[in-house]
Amino acid sequence: MMEFGTIKKIDCTQTKECDLLRKYLANHALxxxxxxxxxxxxxDDNSTLRGCGCAAGKVLKCFAIDDELRGQNLMGILISQLxxxxxxxxxxxxxxxxxxQNKEIFCNCGFYPVVQTDHLIMLENQKDGxxxxxxxxxxxxxxxxxxxxxxxxxxxxxxxxxxxxxxxCAQCDVLHIFIVEEDRSFFSTEVRYRLACEATADLxxxxxxxxxxxxxxxxxxxxxxxKADEDSVSLQCELDIKLFAESLAxxxxxxxxxxxxxxxxxxxxxYNAKMAELLPQYGISFCEVMRMERAGHPISASCxxxxxxxxxxxxxxxxxxxxxxxxxxxxxxxxQA
Numbered sequence: 001m002m003e004f005g006t007i008k009k010i011d012c013t014q015t016k017e018c019d020l021l022r023k024y025l026a027n028h029a030l031x032x033x034x035x036x037x038x039x040x041x042x043x044d045d046n047s048t049l050r051g052c053g054c055a056a057g058k059v060l061k062c063f064a065i066d067d068e069l070r071g072q073n074l075m076g077i078l079i080s081q082l083x084x085x086x087x088x089x090x091x092x093x094x095x096x097x098x099x100x101q102n103k104e105i106f107c108n109c110g111f112y113p114v115v116q117t118d119h120l121i122m123l124e125n126q127k128d129g130x131x132x133x134x135x136x137x138x139x140x141x142x143x144x145x146x147x148x149x150x151x152x153x154x155x156x157x158x159x160x161x162x163x164x165x166x167x168x169c170a171q172c173d174v175l176h177i178f179i180v181e182e183d184r185s186f187f188s189t190e191v192r193y194r195l196a197c198e199a200t201a202d203l204x205x206x207x208x209x210x211x212x213x214x215x216x217x218x219x220x221x222x223x224x225x226x227k228a229d230e231d232s233v234s235l236q237c238e239l240d241i242k243l244f245a246e247s248l249a250x251x252x253x254x255x256x257x258x259x260x261x262x263x264x265x266x267x268x269x270x271y272n273a274k275m276a277e278l279l280p281q282y283g284i285s286f287c288e289v290m291r292m293e294r295a296g297h298p299i300s301a302s303c304x305x306x307x308x309x310x311x312x313x314x315x316x317x318x319x320x321x322x323x324x325x326x327x328x329x330x331x332x333x334x335x336q337a
């Protein structure tokens with residue numbers, strides 16, 4: 001019990017409590033996200049929700065406090081409660097992405113800035129997270145070599161991905177491929193990573209890595225606090241690209257980043273345009289490779305998924321992927337038969 005009421009968990013598995021949280025967040029121009037696995041609320045003596053903070057895995061999010069309660073360190077209390085909950089679940093490396101004006105609040109709670117733009121900031125409770133992530137992948141032999149990078153979802157790995165990798169290899173001595181690690185794709189992270197490894201195993205300069213939390217993840221691309229009238233794509237792309245260019249590329253000596261042209265997805269096309277604008281400011285060349293076509297149409301993972309879903313077009317899916325993916329799709333179809 002606090003002087004203004006009570007701080008307690010909100011049970012999001014209960015419809016009534018979940019709806020209460022959704023409504024409160026909406027009143028503060030925030031969106032509820034379904035991956036929230038812990039929510040803590042500040043309630044007054046009338047059991048009215050007056051503030052909240054949430055977490056999804058290692059990411060703290062969805063903080064809101066009524067204006068009249070600001071200045072009472074409620075945000076610090078909520079952050080502390082969430083940290084304790086995460087630690088009890090053995091989740092020790094925590095991060096948050098928030099508006100730049102909240103920087104001091106989180107720094108006072110033991111968080112360290114990772115990257116910031118004019119509008120957003122990403123913080124972690126461990127120092128030098130991106131640097132430590134990159135150092136684990138660095139090899140001393142890379143010094144003096146031309147090092148490139150590709151970040152891909154590979155959902156699944158297609159002949160188009162293989163073509164992009166081959167074009168990048170022709171311009172690099174070392175090529176890092178980062179597979180987006182979050183399990184929000186049709187194919188699991190483990191499958192996407194394994195297929196990428198198998199499909200590029202014959203290319204000695206290629207190294208395939210899990211992207212961790214620093215490659216186009218929900219940590220760097222949350223949308224819950226961005227307003228409808230804000231250019232969320234531009235804000236998010238800028239933060240993600242700066243994180244790569246400032247904290248990861250220098251450690252790995254990356255001077256080239258590659259991506260395929262994007263004729264289908266508007267967000268990805270804008271991300272490519274933002275890379276072309278920002279990466280040269282850090283001494284990194286952005287190389288956009290014309291997407292490979294088959295029968296006059298660009299190869300895409302979405303087409304592979306669509307064709308693979310029907311027995312009538314399954315053979316078309318197989319024609320768009322390398323052997324590793326083809327073998328996996330055949331096994332998957334046999335298991336589901």
